[in-house]
């Protein structure tokens with residue numbers, strides 16, 4: 001198939017180009033920085049220079065290339081989660097406005113299938129794991145609520161059309177090369193520097209996903225019916241379990257513990273919520289429909 005991939009040079013875009021290429025697809029990868037275009041070419045795709053925020057650019061590109069499939073993996077996130085609050089407005093703008101241009105261009109030029117990156121980590125699973133019907137945590141504090149509202153808009157956008165097959169992939173927290181959670185990533189660095197503490201009971205449940213497994217799911221999504229799929233691993237785990245195991249895996253000291261009151265005073269409401277209220281997600285639908293089979297978390301091996 002002829003696939004137009006936006007966000008082609010990102011942490012997920014790179015393994016996705018490799019997998020699409022290996023599966024025999026013709027990939028056109030969008031990026032805007034010159035060094036990113038070189039990466040895309042080296043991975044075996046056609047590089048496409050363009051700014052997703054420029055509507056004219058995007059419509060011209062889709063009209064010229066005429067892909068059968070558009071995959072939106074656009075993000076504008078910082079290299080460290082510490083800078084998230086500062087960068088989130090730009091990220092939301094890119095995904096809502098830039099992704100919106102892509103979506104409208106795909107509709108206008110009869111693209112058959114549209115695949116959208118979504119979130120599987122800000123879902124509300126109640127007392128259990130979140131499934132595909134679970135809502136996003138749109139009333140959560142700070143950047144969690146801001147992000148959840150953005151993902152809810154993206155979910156609404158892809159479920160609003162009948163003329164394309166629309167697939168939403170709700171990814172867990174990424175790990176793997178180029179991500180915050182890889183040993184050379186920012187989360188690992190902050191933990192080594194003693195900047196991350198376990199707050200309260202650490203009862204949030206986290207679902208992670210390796211970027212290459214996320215890429216495998218996106219390739220499988222080229223042939224499945226419209227809908228939302230949770231793309232998360234098989235090991236949803238409490239913050240209080242995974243954080244010490246992760247620290248050991250990267251060779252850092254175990255994180256210090258703060259009670260909730262101290263956590264609230266030192267780190268704020270959002271951090272307490274982040275560590276104690278999140279739900280993991282369930283991948284049964286993706287296993288059944290996408291043949292999805294994620295690897296085990298390296299810090300629990």
Ligand SMILES: NC(=O)c1ccc[n+]([C@@H]2O[C@H](COP(=O)([O-])OP(=O)(O)OC[C@H]3O[C@@H](n4cnc5c(N)ncnc54)[C@H](OP(=O)(O)O)[C@@H]3O)[C@@H](O)[C@H]2O)c1
Pocket residue numbers: 006007008009010011012013030031032033034036037050051052053073074075076077078079094098119171172173174175178179180181
């Ligand atoms: N589910 C998750 O946990 C999740 C999801 C997404 C990201 N993250 C984290 O966020 C960090 C960065 O993620 P990433 O690697 O995806 O980000 P990235 O390297 O910034 O990649 C974003 C992609 O979007 C493209 N892009 C950005 N602005 C654009 C624009 N205006 N027009 C066209 N293309 C544009 C970039 O192209 P250029 O290279 O040309 O800028 C790049 O291909 C990583 O640590 C990752 O783990 C986590």
